[in-house]
Amino acid sequence: MAALKHMLSLGWDEVRETQDRDSMPTLTVALERLHEALEVLKRDCGFETVTLVTAIDHSPSEPRFELIHQLLSIQNNDRLRLRCALRGDHPNAPTCTDLWPGAAYMERECWDMFGIRFDGHENLRRLLMPEAYGHHPLRKEFPHQGIEPDRLYREWERERIQRAEAKTSQEGAGL
Amino acid sequence: MGSLKEATTRDDESGFMATRVNELINWGRKNSLWPMPLGLSCCGIELMAMIGPKFDIARFGAEAARFSPRQCDVMIVAGTLTWKMAAAARTIYDQMPDPKWVIAMGVCSSSGGMYDSYAVVQGVDSILPVDIYVPGCPPRPDALIDAIMKLQRKIERENPIRRVLEGPQELDESGTGRLDVPANSMVETHRMGTYKTDSGLRKDQYTGRSREKN
Numbered sequence: 385m386a387a388l389k390h391m392l393s394l395g396w397d398e399v400r401e402t403q404d405r406d407s408m409p410t411l412t413v414a415l416e417r418l419h420e421a422l423e424v425l426k427r428d429c430g431f432e433t434v435t436l437v438t439a440i441d442h443s444p445s446e447p448r449f450e451l452i453h454q455l456l457s458i459q460n461n462d463r464l465r466l467r468c469a470l471r472g473d474h475p476n477a478p479t480c481t482d483l484w485p486g487a488a489y490m491e492r493e494c495w496d497m498f499g500i501r502f503d504g505h506e507n508l509r510r511l512l513m514p515e516a517y518g519h520h521p522l523r524k525e526f527p528h529q530g531i532e533p534d535r536l537y538r539e540w541e542r543e544r545i546q547r548a549e550a551k552t553s554q555e556g557a558g559l
Numbered sequence: 560m561g562s563l564k565e566a567t568t569r570d571d572e573s574g575f576m577a578t579r580v581n582e583l584i585n586w587g588r589k590n591s592l593w594p595m596p597l598g599l600s601c602c603g604i605e606l607m608a609m610i611g612p613k614f615d616i617a618r619f620g621a622e623a624a625r626f627s628p629r630q631c632d633v634m635i636v637a638g639t640l641t642w643k644m645a646a647a648a649r650t651i652y653d654q655m656p657d658p659k660w661v662i663a664m665g666v667c668s669s670s671g672g673m674y675d676s677y678a679v680v681q682g683v684d685s686i687l688p689v690d691i692y693v694p695g696c697p698p699r700p701d702a703l704i705d706a707i708m709k710l711q712r713k714i715e716r717e718n719p720i721r722r723v724l725e726g727p728q729e730l731d732e733s734g735t736g737r738l739d740v741p742a743n744s745m746v747e748t749h750r751m752g753t754y755k756t757d758s759g760l761r762k763d764q765y766t767g768r769s770r771e772k773n
Contacts, residue, residue, distance in 0.1 A: 513678075514643055521677055530677020537645045537686065544649070 385409050387429045387464055394424065402467065408454075410465040415451075418468045419478040422453065426483050431455035431464060434480060437490035439470075439498045443524040447471045449500060453480065470500065479504040497522035584719045588632070588658065589711040590620040595631035595655060597648060599638030602665040602697040606637045609700035621707050628654040633710065635703075636687070639667040640680040649686050658719070660690045662706050665697050672696060 388411060391399050396413075399421070404410045413421045425431045436454035449470040456463055470477060479502040481488045491502045492511040499520035502508055509515060514536050519526055598606055609616055616622050625631050628651045640648055652661070663683050666672035669692045671681035683689060690713060691706045 526677070528676060533642050533677045534645075534680075534685070537642050540646045541649070541686075544653075 386460075386462075387411070387425060387431075390428055391421070391424060396421070396424075404465065408463055408465050410467060412467045412469075415468055415470060415477065418451070418466070419480065421466065422455075422480050422483055425455060425464065425466075429464075430457045430459045430462075432458055434484040434487045434490075435463075437480070437487050437494055439494055439500055441498060441522065441524045448473060449475055449498060451477050451494075451500065474499060474501070476501045476503050478502070481505055496520065499523065580720050581718055585715050585717060588717075588719070589714040591623075592619075592621040592633045592660075592707065592710065593623045593625055593631050594621055595628055595634040595651065596624045596626075597634060597636050597638075597651065599636070599640055599644065600667065602637035602667070605697045605700050605703065606635060606664065609703045614700040614704060616704060616707060619704070619707050619711070628652075629656065631655050632658065633660045633662060633707075634687070635662045635664050636668040636683050636689075637664040637697075639672070639674055640683050640686075641678050642680055643678070645680050645686050648683070652687055658717075660710055660714075661687050662691045662693060662703070662710065663689045664693045664703060664706070665695055667696075669694065 385401060387409070388399065388401050391411075396417070398414060398417075400412045402410045402412050411421070422434075433456040434453060435456045436452065438452050440450040440452065442448055442450060447469040451468045451470055453466040453468075454463065455466070468477070477500055479487075479491060481491065481502075482504065488505065488507065489511060491505055492507070492509060494500050495502065495505075495508055496510040496513055497520055510517065513519075513521065516536055519531055521530070594610075596603070596606055596610070598604075608614055610622055610624055621633070628634075632655070634652055634655060636648065652659070661683070663669045667674060667679070668683045669689075671679050673696075675681075680686060691710050693702050693706045695702050
């Protein structure tokens with residue numbers, strides 16, 4: 385693999401090639417050098433695009449999370465997957481939005497679904513779930529029917545009824 | 560004005576019609592149901608087919624789909640309602656003027672369907688009073704036409720003049736009827752996603768919260 389050869393020539397001894405079942409070329413890098421690796425791959429190996437940023441929850445084993453970047457090189461017709469292990473229940477990872485601004489939504493989704501914070505992301509808000517939602521649905525401990533899925537709606541409903549009642553009493557006072 | 564007939568006082572030509580006010584109002588209501596198409600997912604396509612020329616609900620007076628809730632009578636929840644969308648759906652329902660009805664189209668809006676998930680409302684009857692449930696995934700337009708006809712039968716049984724004679728009633732949100740059903744005599748309908756406890760309380764199957772009206 386050309387990318388791996390290039391990285392080895394730059395002295396990346398700890399980078400390992402792993403074999404995934406879909407036979408996509410895959411490299412495993414350490415978290416400390418993840419951003420540097422992405423930068424090298426973009427600059428030297430022609431990976432112009434990041435097509436996927438996601439994670440896997442391997443709970444209860446440790447390291448718990450695995451961050452996945454999938455890169456596409458249009459000029460070389462080549463794809464590459466990067467795996468990176470994250471330790472702890474609330475891990476942080478470096479953002480890659482400075483290299484590929486289009487990764488912003490995928491990192492937001494990753495934060496929303498797994499609770500992985502991306503350092504340096506300019507707008508790390510939830511993408512799909514409501515902002516006040518307190519859980520991360522794709523974590524292993526999250527039940528698939530959810531934890532109080534209607535909580536935010538019921539709070540809104542209470543406010544709505546209170547508003548309506550206040551309005552009615554106001555009108556009554558006016559009469 | 561030669562082509563128009565002159566006004567006459569003879570009974571056989573002027574004519575009159577005797578009916579009850581309730582019957583007249585219900586006749587008008589049931590034959591001019593204006594739907595609020597809340598097309599949330601694939602059911603919306605079948606909903607459009609129903610409104611279109613092939614299935615043609617103009618035959619039942621319900622073809623005037625309006626995209627302003629202020630002009631609508633019957634809300635058709637067509638598709639998967641998520642909790643994030645629930646507040647919007649409820650707001651649209653509140654903005655519709657009375658009398659209003661709700662059709663839950665498809666299994667997603669009836670019970671959550673295959674989306675047994677944290678994100679999906681397990682039956683829109685937990686936030687809206689539903690009159691008619693339409694099974695199917697998605698239901699054929701024929702099934703929805705059947706629902707419209709069933710709703711017409713239901714409207715025939717309502718008692719709209721009661722509001723004039725007895726003053727405004729408390730609206731019943733239990734899912735069936737409003738003006739003709741006293742608020743405290745909740746009609747027992749099959750309510751999906753709920754179970755009854757020993758003390759008779761109806762609770763949500765998923766959240767365990769009470770679904771009774773307070």
